[in-house]
Amino acid sequence: MPFLKRTRLSLLEVRALIKKIFIWTTIIALISLFFLSRKELFAEAFSADKPAMSFPEKLTEDGCLGLNYHRVQDDALFVKSARTVLQSNELVQYSVLKSEFQAQIDALVEAGANFLNEEQLLKAKEDGDFPEKCAWISFDDIDVSVYDNAFPILKEANVPFTMFVIAGQVGNKDFSNLExxxxxxxxxxxxxxxxxxxxxxxxxxxxxGETPVFLVPGQADAFREDLKKSVEMIESELDVTVKSFAYPYGNTNERVARILKEQDLEAGHILAPQVIRPADDNYWINRVIVNQTTFDDVLLPYLEKN
Structure with a gap:
């Protein structure tokens, strides 16, 4: 019966093996040092203990919570690792995990939230009569994570929501690294x-440069045409009536708000750490960017008390 022979490594092979071990040990050590050196950064990383936006004061006024989301990411290990390591606005401000979103919707339902669609929201605002525990959910941009991860949860819970669409980028598989x-x-x-x-x-x-292009002086005519084109495309493709606009990056000015009025839109939505109040200007309607910390520390406690 054949048997395995024991072989001795030559001196050159031993040296090569030692060299490989040294190289890999050095690489591992350098990686460890990198992580240790950035410990403070990781401690501030996405959603562990950092809110998605700053709240100068607690939410105390009566109104409706406008909850805004962008991405609802998979709970895959690489996503969790990336959001722990990287400090980008995309991961820090604009994303939640699917499991977090599920828990948030469950908590809102458990707290007795009265979910409105946008038409109901604007009507209640006009009447000055929001229902108790009022909440309105919106999404901006609309990448595939909204369809894949958020929509099934909302459908199961029968929760209405509004989507603000970048009409010219629908179906783009690589818009700013988003599908x-x-x-x-x-x-x-x-x-x-x-x-x-x-x-x-x-x-x-x-x-x-540093300014959203639609806010740049001299871009009024270009924005008029862009807005008109977006509304026409959304209405044509989806057979809906578009009544509102969400300002990219969450801010606007009087010139842009006037253009919305000129084109017969009923509302414009900003990002601001306040509830929606009846007296607010319809073209500066507040929405809060949601991550888990903001939800736990600010939004759910407000809803439970109102």
Missing amino acids: MATWDQLREMKDSGLADFGSHTFDMHRFE
């Missing part, structure tokens, strides 16, 4: 009876 939802996916969400739609520009969701 955008397709028109067919948007139609499926619309057909659920839960989704309504607004504009988030046609193709002006970008910066010129």
